[in-house]
Amino acid sequence: MIPLACIDVHVHLRTPGPVPSAEEISRCRRLAAAQGIERVHLLGNLISVGGYEPQPAHVRTVNDNTLAAMAATPDFISGLCYLNPAHGAAFCLEEMDRCVVRGGMIGVKLWVAVHARRPELDPILARAGALGVPVLHHAWYKTVGHVAQESDPADIAALAARHPRTRILMAHLGGGLWRGVRAIVGLPNVMVDTSGAQPEADLVEYAVRALGAERVLYGSDWPLRDFATQTARIRGARLTERERDLVLGGNARRLFG
Amino acid sequence: MIGGGGCDASAWVGRWPFRVPGAQTVPALERLLAAHGLSGAVAAPLDAVLCPDPMLYNEPFLAAVRRRASGFRWLPAAVVDPTLGGFAEAARRCLALGARCFKVLPNYHLYPVVERGLSRAEALGVPWVKEAARGGLDGLDQLCRLAAGEGVPVSVQIRLQDERAQHPLMRVPPVPAAEVAELAARHPDCRFVVSGAYHAELAALGRSENIWVEISFVESEDTLAGAAAHVSWNRLLLGTHAPFFYPAVALAKVEAAGVGEDERRAVARGNAEGLWGPG
Numbered sequence: 001m002i003p004l005a006c007i008d009v010h011v012h013l014r015t016p017g018p019v020p021s022a023e024e025i026s027r028c029r030r031l032a033a034a035q036g037i038e039r040v041h042l043l044g045n046l047i048s049v050g051g052y053e054p055q056p057a058h059v060r061t062v063n064d065n066t067l068a069a070m071a072a073t074p075d076f077i078s079g080l081c082y083l084n085p086a087h088g089a090a091f092c093l094e095e096m097d098r099c100v101v102r103g104g105m106i107g108v109k110l111w112v113a114v115h116a117r118r119p120e121l122d123p124i125l126a127r128a129g130a131l132g133v134p135v136l137h138h139a140w141y142k143t144v145g146h147v148a149q150e151s152d153p154a155d156i157a158a159l160a161a162r163h164p165r166t167r168i169l170m171a172h173l174g175g176g177l178w179r180g181v182r183a184i185v186g187l188p189n190v191m192v193d194t195s196g197a198q199p200e201a202d203l204v205e206y207a208v209r210a211l212g213a214e215r216v217l218y219g220s221d222w223p224l225r226d227f228a229t230q231t232a233r234i235r236g237a238r239l240t241e242r243e244r245d246l247v248l249g250g251n252a253r254r255l256f257g
Numbered sequence: 258m259i260g261g262g263g264c265d266a267s268a269w270v271g272r273w274p275f276r277v278p279g280a281q282t283v284p285a286l287e288r289l290l291a292a293h294g295l296s297g298a299v300a301a302p303l304d305a306v307l308c309p310d311p312m313l314y315n316e317p318f319l320a321a322v323r324r325r326a327s328g329f330r331w332l333p334a335a336v337v338d339p340t341l342g343g344f345a346e347a348a349r350r351c352l353a354l355g356a357r358c359f360k361v362l363p364n365y366h367l368y369p370v371v372e373r374g375l376s377r378a379e380a381l382g383v384p385w386v387k388e389a390a391r392g393g394l395d396g397l398d399q400l401c402r403l404a405a406g407e408g409v410p411v412s413v414q415i416r417l418q419d420e421r422a423q424h425p426l427m428r429v430p431p432v433p434a435a436e437v438a439e440l441a442a443r444h445p446d447c448r449f450v451v452s453g454a455y456h457a458e459l460a461a462l463g464r465s466e467n468i469w470v471e472i473s474f475v476e477s478e479d480t481l482a483g484a485a486a487h488v489s490w491n492r493l494l495l496g497t498h499a500p501f502f503y504p505a506v507a508l509a510k511v512e513a514a515g516v517g518e519d520e521r522r523a524v525a526r527g528n529a530e531g532l533w534g535p536g
Contacts, residue, residue: 031479034513142421143428177422178277197419198474199506201499202277223478228513229506236293236505 002036005245006231007252009136010171010195010219011040016048018064025069028222029076035227038249039075041256042066043109043136044082047224052112052147054084056091063099070104078256079105080136084113085120092124100133106256107169108135116151116159125159129166134255137168140175140196152176153183160187167255169217172196173207174233181207191255193219194233194247204237204247213243217251262296263511263525264330264536265504266471267412267452267496270318271303275424279500283321286499287329293504295497297330297529297536299412299450301360305336306417312347319354330536332529334358334412338366339396340389348400352407357533358450359404361397362414364429368393370413370440374433398443405447410532413437416453416474418501434458441465448532452496456480459487469532471496472524473507480510481524491531493524 011028015021032040045065050058059082066079081099083092099105108128114120116137128135139156151159153176160168167189173180174196184190194204194216207216220230234247270286272278280286283300290298305314315335322331335351337344337359348359363370367378368390378390404411416431423429434454438461441449450469451462456477462468470488473496477483484493497507511525530536 027478031515140421143423143425144420175421197422199502200276201279201501201503206277226476226478226480226510226513228509229476229480232506232509233503236503236509 002034004033004036004038006035006037006218006248008032008037008040008220008222008227008230009169009217009252009256010193011042011222012047012224013042013045013065013069014048014223015045015065018061018068020045020065020069020072022072025073025077029073031222031227035231037227037231040077040222041106041252042069042077042079044080046082046111052149053086054113056087059084059087059095063095066105067099067103079103080107080109081105082109082111083124085110085118085124086114088120089123093127096124096127096131100131105133107133110135110137112138112147112150115149116155121159122162125163125166129163134167134169136171136193138172139170139180140172141177141179142175153180156190157183157187160184160190164189167191169193169255171219172221173203173216174198174200177203178206181210185210188215191215191217191251193217195219195221195225195230199229199233199236204233205239208237208239208243208247213239213246214251216247217255218248262294263495263508264332264529265290265295265298265300265497265499265507266450266469266494266529267473268298268300268499269303269501270300271305271314273303273417273501274307275418275427276501283318283325283331287325287327287331289499290497290504291329293508295504297332299332299334299358299529299533301334301336301412306362306365310341311336311338312350315347315351315356316354319351319356323355332357332533334360336360336362337400338393339400340366340368340393344396345399345403348403352409356409358410358412359400360412360414361400362417363393363397364416364432366393368397369436370394370397370432371436374436397440401440401444401447405444410448410450410469412450412452413440414452415458434461438462438465438468441468450494450532453498456483459484463487463489468492469494469528472510473498473502475510479513479515481513481516481520485520490520490523491528494528495525
């Protein structure tokens, strides 16, 4: 049995609606524990609620689901507040107050509803910076299958440059690949999670060398992916024990508290 | 580690132009896989995929494998492009040089595996491709008959890379899994190993009794159990896709919780032994 010491910063649930499935949470916990994962950061059941351009009601439903999952398993699940910047500053900041300030969520999740270079993101980033919570933002360099408002690592770099005091966790090292690492190399307020696509050999080592081990965080994108394969990307990489421990959990503890 | 050493059903030796280089030689790949507890591998020369004549890489690769005397079980695969003149003679020569598998990449070599796929080749608008695609389809049938007669599997590479990560000027679509199943139905005496399939493509492959599937690209929330819902345990094969992917990931799929010991051994080694004989 692998000792529980890892934190997975990129997990979803599939069950639609505001109430999470106890069976799905239980399955998530069992599969995570088998790989030594003691805590997961839930980014919402956004895959099954609202699609790429969720309405305000969808956003509230996703966040209700996350809050309920946190309440059901506070020793296992932490949550991030899902937002669509297109809904305007008033709605987004109120939702941050509801979920982060009053609800105990530990960060903000932005996906593909509004491009990262758009000004609609600025009030959210500013508020997250003021609260001291990170913003996890989807990013991918796609040759095919690009969504209209989808951001890539260069867009995240531009966002980070506009908000140097806000910490940004860029999702999907496996989607941005080597070019994605280069895009954020000069931006110390940007970190990257290791989820996304295929387990490209040497990529985790490359990111650790280019960014420093302190800026690379393990994430799986479960249930689209498998905890076993995603942790194996890290355990199979040529890292020192210190680097591996930072990526698998140490950095998440420091970044999210 | 898998007890007794697993067998990798899909690895490569050589270089690929759009990624950081990995194991480029036969000894380097052997060291990489052996370090992960693997004791054998089906591997093919990667440079042969984009070479105008794959034999220019098949022959030195097969020679390098023959020179190994380490105890590692090499099952070399020869890359065959059936659109090329003299491909059947080349394939026979590879068998004589020790090849244990034919590796075909229809999407990179511009031919379909079923008749209706010819329209995709025609849509490229390159006159010689239309002719080559027709020849490749007929040649593939000829190669499958040769393979069946010689008792060697044909490995169909559906994809080499996630299409989203391909170079924008070199977009190569995947081979449709359903069409590979039709190819297998056309050649019931030939054994096929499908490489590079995603989880979503397994349903199209699972009903064919003469198709084995290696799992390097397969992933779902509980990968091996999810794969077994579509493809019988006795037709799933451990595959690393090294040096593109971390070998540890393939092993993690096989070693994951919820998989019985018999199934684990079958996928890691036993099913490969069924195809290539005990090592």
